[in-house]
Amino acid sequence: MTVEKPYAVQPAAGVYAYVQPDGGWCLNNAGWVSDGGQTLLVDTAATERRALALREAVLAAGSPLPRTVVNTHHHGDHTYGNAAFAPALIVGHDNARAEQLAAGHQLELIWPATDFGAIEITPPDLTYNDRLTLHVGETEVRVLHPGVAHTTGDSVVWLPAQGVVFTGDLVFAGGTPFLAMGSLAGSLRALELLRSLDAETVVPGHGPLTGPAAYAATERYLRYVGELARDGRDRGQTPLETARGADLGEFAAWRESERLVANLHRAYAELAGEPEGAPLDIMAVLRDMTVMNGGTPILCHA
Numbered sequence: 001m002t003v004e005k006p007y008a009v010q011p012a013a014g015v016y017a018y019v020q021p022d023g024g025w026c027l028n029n030a031g032w033v034s035d036g037g038q039t040l041l042v043d044t045a046a047t048e049r050r051a052l053a054l055r056e057a058v059l060a061a062g063s064p065l066p067r068t069v070v071n072t073h074h075h076g077d078h079t080y081g082n083a084a085f086a087p088a089l090i091v092g093h094d095n096a097r098a099e100q101l102a103a104g105h106q107l108e109l110i111w112p113a114t115d116f117g118a119i120e121i122t123p124p125d126l127t128y129n130d131r132l133t134l135h136v137g138e139t140e141v142r143v144l145h146p147g148v149a150h151t152t153g154d155s156v157v158w159l160p161a162q163g164v165v166f167t168g169d170l171v172f173a174g175g176t177p178f179l180a181m182g183s184l185a186g187s188l189r190a191l192e193l194l195r196s197l198d199a200e201t202v203v204p205g206h207g208p209l210t211g212p213a214a215y216a217a218t219e220r221y222l223r224y225v226g227e228l229a230r231d232g233r234d235r236g237q238t239p240l241e242t243a244r245g246a247d248l249g250e251f252a253a254w255r256e257s258e259r260l261v262a263n264l265h266r267a268y269a270e271l272a273g274e275p276e277g278a279p280l281d282i283m284a285v286l287r288d289m290t291v292m293n294g295g296t297p298i299l300c301h302a
Contacts, residue, residue, distance in 0.1 A: 012201070014035055022207075026114070028045065029206060038064060039066040041070070041088070043205075045078075048084065048116065048118050066085055073099075074123075090125050094128065096124060096127070099151060099152065141157060148276040150168065150190075163198075169204075169206065171214050173204040176259040182277055187218075229267030265288070
């Protein structure tokens with residue numbers, strides 16, 4: 001099997017997206033904004049090796065190494081490489097810092113066979129609550145918190161003049177959304193925020209660059225999960241029983257279809273009146289995803 005290498009694409013002047021095919025588990029996207037004198041990086045990578053490759057890609061594009069790194073959320077595939085960009089200032093939502101510190105080396109525990117390299121947990125130095133505006137030369141970079149969605153500490157990075165938005169994991173292009181640490185209802189609200197920005201280019205958290213049509217596909221999936229959860233709960237089924245009996249239809253071709261059961265766990269919790277983002281039993285969710293994956297534990301592809 002041929003493994004595609006990460007690549008950089010330039011959707012606007014001074015704006016780069018760094019895509020790691022095929023966007024599966026641990027293969028996130030990153031990107032940067034540079035005016036040639038200073039650089040702002042959006043997210044890093046899951047392993048030391050991949051973070052150093054991202055660093056080289058920034059330099060290969062003629063951009064200086066970043067003075068600022070914005071993390072779209074706390075998950076290790078987006079943050080484990082933060083230390084590779086020291087002494088850059090790390091920026092994230094208040095909750096993203098708390099979540100990253102609480103998670104620690106969680107990915108190594110989930111995927112002990114993966115060579116993550118020397119990972120030093122490096123949470124945001126600067127946090128914000130609602131919105132923050134940064135400037136890279138003449139480029140305005142708006143960092144917006146959409147509320148609880150993929151996690152409780154998500155950030156959207158919006159470049160209004162360039163019409164480019166980095167969504168983090170609010171959008172998976174060609175992949176299945178993952179709500180285990182966030183909210184179904186909140187993810188639907190986050191899509192409304194994304195639509196209001198009217199971006200032309202959407203850099204998803206995973207998968208190839210896309211456009212605003214990705215919001216409609218994501219919304220259809222989220223509403224499908226909500227309907228499945230209501231029906232399954234009414235029948236007295238567990239999330240796993242509901243997931244195993246589901247017809248994925250148009251979503252069957254999306255990567256990581258086993259995430260359906262994780263998303264049903266979240267939807268069931270919300271139907272039971274649990275607060276958005278309330279912690280689930282992640283080990284139980286992982287066990288159910290293993291069942292949905294044909295009994296094979298999910299793999300980190302980094």
